[in-house]
Amino acid sequence: MLEPDSRPVNTEGPDGDRTLRAADFLRAHRQEILADWEQAMHALHADHSDRHSWLMDHMPELLIALAETIEHGPEGMGTALWDEHALERLDQGFDLGEVASEYALLRKCVLRRLESEPRTLAPGELERLEEALDRVVTRTMTCFSQARQRILQALDRMSQATLDGPSVDTLLSRLLSVLMESALAVDAAAMLMLEDERLVVRAAVGLGADKALGSSLGWDEGFMGQVATHRKPLALRSASTDPRVVLRALKAPGLRALYGVPLMEEDRLLGVAYMASRTAFLFAEPDTLLFRTIAQRATAYLVQARLQARERAARVEAQRSLAQLDALLAAMPLGVAFMDLDLRVLRSNQAMADITGVPVEAQLGRTLHEFALKETLQVLEPLVRHVMETGEPVRAHEFTSSVGATRKPRVYQVSYHPVKTPTGELLGLGCTLVDITEHKQTEAKLQRAVDFREQLLAVLGHDLRNPLNAIGASAFQLARAQEWGPPERRAVDRIRKATARMGRMINDILDFARSRLGGGIPVSRQRMNLAEVCQAALEELQVSHPERQLVFEAHGDTWGEWDPDRVTQVLGNLVANAIQHGQEGVPVRTTVRGEPAEVVLEVHNLGEPIPPELMARIFDPFKATSAPKDPAKKTRSLGLGLYIVSQIAGVHGGRVEVRSTAREGTTFTVHWPRTRASR
Known part of the structure; x- marks a missing residue:
């Protein structure tokens, strides 16, 4: 959090009146301006509530930077914050007018606040x-326009690279060449495709391209494996010396910046792309934005090429075996039809007849206009025309119509694709039609049930606090009584421990509700020593668990900026998990280790390893970390502890990792970046 400015807001005017300086006004009233602007932003983006507001996160810094610009003129303006805003909005799909509107709102909020002064x-x-405001707007608009123009030029060249229908490898090489020609800092680039659980270099350009082509590595191996595993862009500062880089082509002397992005088809990983530089330690934001755009377009081409290949194979097989096709159509539970170039139905199955209410015999040889309802034609005609004119398929288009015998409105999903010969000649169209009305209704019911559950948990967790606090306070008073004997004191002690455990469960429920309903778990950062906080937390845990030995070690510099309460919560959840699932009589070891950019927290215990089938969802809410043989242990946790740990680590810009084997035991590792990550 920014410290309040201590300089005087007022100055003496020529007549002795106290006047106001604009820069000091912005510093002194930044919280009020932020509140006004945030309310205006919600109104501006009322139809796009899912859009993340970059300005809302950076507003305090922006106002301070604006104050510096007012005081020092253009030389005090800087570029990083305004350029970052422009590139962030461009990446989110904003247009230039929307970006200008945000600054117009900021200007209006400042001026209105001045009027009330x-x-x-x-x-x-x-x-x-x-x-100063004009300079900021001009700088942002210029950066936005230049970046968009650069991307549009690259996309135009990429489209030209596909005109002659090249092979996938040739197309990928052309796209990478477009990148190198558009970004001068790029000296090498490659695309690795996922094939049989390995990442294989299918295209490479620039430095080390000959060495890179055809080489491969495990899909989770090295830096490229990290990009594939985490499924998000990652960067390195020194590719030639970093031990995580295992591709020989990237070990060339002098290679510095390395940036990798995953190639994703929705939730499916297709491969990884990277670019490297000999001159830069980190790529500029415009270069990374351009690279992500090119990678997304390359992924779309890959998906399209794969689907087209499948369609060609299906058409050849259909021509060879019409009898098998008819049998398959008859057995299909979804409606299927094939039409010629005049849109006359050549083949249709019984499922299509059941959906449309038109018998198969009545469909054959007739066009869509002859038996389809007018309201259905209005939906389907543009789709059919698009396929006929472009040769591109239309997939999974949903619409509502009253087709069928009942004439009641229902929801359907229709897909059209061109039917071509192996030589590319267009023969007609294929159509699939599915009635998804029940699916949509079930989906809506499930969503309502999930929303109700999460809201119920939030209300329940909040309302249980007061009676639980009363129980805890009463147990505390009973513990102070002098007339109790050992049995009574043990009973009171059990009440206090159970109350503390229930309190932790309620806190987990409330944090879960905040993460799902309230915009994330809140944190309050401050300068702290992570080792000291962890040691104090372990001492309290040792009192609650005198039967278990808790061992603590600390190494190196462990200072940084974190929320001490959240750090304590993370350690408490991990140690409680280790005590519950660890082997009795064996110490639970906690280690804090300072590294250059982060501090690493490890909690280790011996015991049964986590089953592989649970490892993939170990940090999901309401999931147990193992399947204990004792049913009583299964009820001691809500399955939220590790989920909360991962959420708290993520809010701090860190991550949680786990490894578990029968020989080495189970170790949870939390990476805590020392400072707030810059965007």
């Missing part, structure tokens, strides 16, 4: 404020 601005201050 009883003191006036000093002479010339309003002009300096307006000039």
